[in-house]
Amino acid sequence: MSDEAVRAFLQQFNNDAEAAIGAIRSVALPASSSGTKPAATTPVILEAHDLVKSYKVGRQQVQALQNVSLQIHQGEFVAITGTSGSGKSTLLQLLGGLDKPTSGTITVNGHELADMKDRQLARFRSQTIGFVFQFFYLQPFLSVQRNLEVPGMFARTKRAERLARTRELASAVGIGERLAHLPKELSGGQIQRAAIARALMNKPQILLADEPTGNLDSKNGHIIIDMFEKIRNEFGTTIVLVTHDYAAAQRADRTIALKDGQVV
Numbered sequence: 069m070s071d072e073a074v075r076a077f078l079q080q081f082n083n084d085a086e087a088a089i090g091a092i093r094s095v096a097l098p099a100s101s102s103g104t105k106p107a108a109t110t111p112v113i114l115e116a117h118d119l120v121k122s123y124k125v126g127r128q129q130v131q132a133l134q135n136v137s138l139q140i141h142q143g144e145f146v147a148i149t150g151t152s153g154s155g156k157s158t159l160l161q162l163l164g165g166l167d168k169p170t171s172g173t174i175t176v177n178g179h180e181l182a183d184m185k186d187r188q189l190a191r192f193r194s195q196t197i198g199f200v201f202q203f204f205y206l207q208p209f210l211s212v213q214r215n216l217e218v219p220g221m222f223a224r225t226k227r228a229e230r231l232a233r234t235r236e237l238a239s240a241v242g243i244g245e246r247l248a249h250l251p252k253e254l255s256g257g258q259i260q261r262a263a264i265a266r267a268l269m270n271k272p273q274i275l276l277a278d279e280p281t282g283n284l285d286s287k288n289g290h291i292i293i294d295m296f297e298k299i300r301n302e303f304g305t306t307i308v309l310v311t312h313d314y315a316a317a318q319r320a321d322r323t324i325a326l327k328d329g330q331v332v
Contacts, residue, residue, distance in 0.1 A: 113306050114140040114163060114176055117175075119174070120172055142273075146320055148311075177273060208250065212246050218266065223270050233269060234269070241262070
């Protein structure tokens with residue numbers, strides 16, 4: 069598929085990579101760390117203050133988050149845990165600017181998300197935040213290489229630079245020999261590695277991962293967490309992992325637990 073054809077498809081989402089992935093997502097849905105842990109004195113890169121998120125379901129008002137406040141430091145690997153319905157994924161979407169809180173503030177790298185217009189927010193996300201979802205959302209009709217290139221296309225990165233970056237990332241996550249394949253020709257673990265590589269295309273400072281091991285067996289899940297540690301240690305990327313997997317959470321620097329929409 070040509071660059072022009074890919075761009076024509078992506079323009080359906082107003083050149084917002086995360087909106088595209090989020091749209092696909094909405095259709096698709098019916099031990100200690102070995103790395104060096106950052107000191108508590110490293111700068112705060114992600115902060116939430118008194119977050120409230122409410123939804124109206126029929127005549128009932130559902131409060132998904134209640135006065136959630138947290139700080140995450142640059143270079144940290146943080147796990148957000150809790151049972152189903154505790155508000156984990158809602159919180160992650162708010163932190164990444166994919167949704168807006170009912171009240172409260174979110175500051176990312178010194179920028180308050182509420183102060184940004186939609187176009188500014190989309191650009192900021194593209195440059196600052198990478199997203200990894202439980203359901204991988206690779207485009208089935210694009211090769212692995214093309215899938216990895218998508219965020220770079222939105223960022224208007226030159227093709228030669230995109231190609232060099234995809235080769236670098238594919239090699240880093242162990243799928244360097246699979247770039248010409250379609251997603252259906254990869255295993256589940258390989259597809260998730262490709263999704264992680266895609267999230268790193270624009271060199272984000274923060275990587276947000278929502279249950280990235282949820283559809284994998286224990287062996288591949290362990291490999292994915294190893295990869296997150298490698299990314300944090302080699303690139304200094306701040307990682308926030310939503311998980312119900314106790315073993316995966318234990319690998320993080322620290323854990324933030326949610327219950328009924330509140331930090332406990």
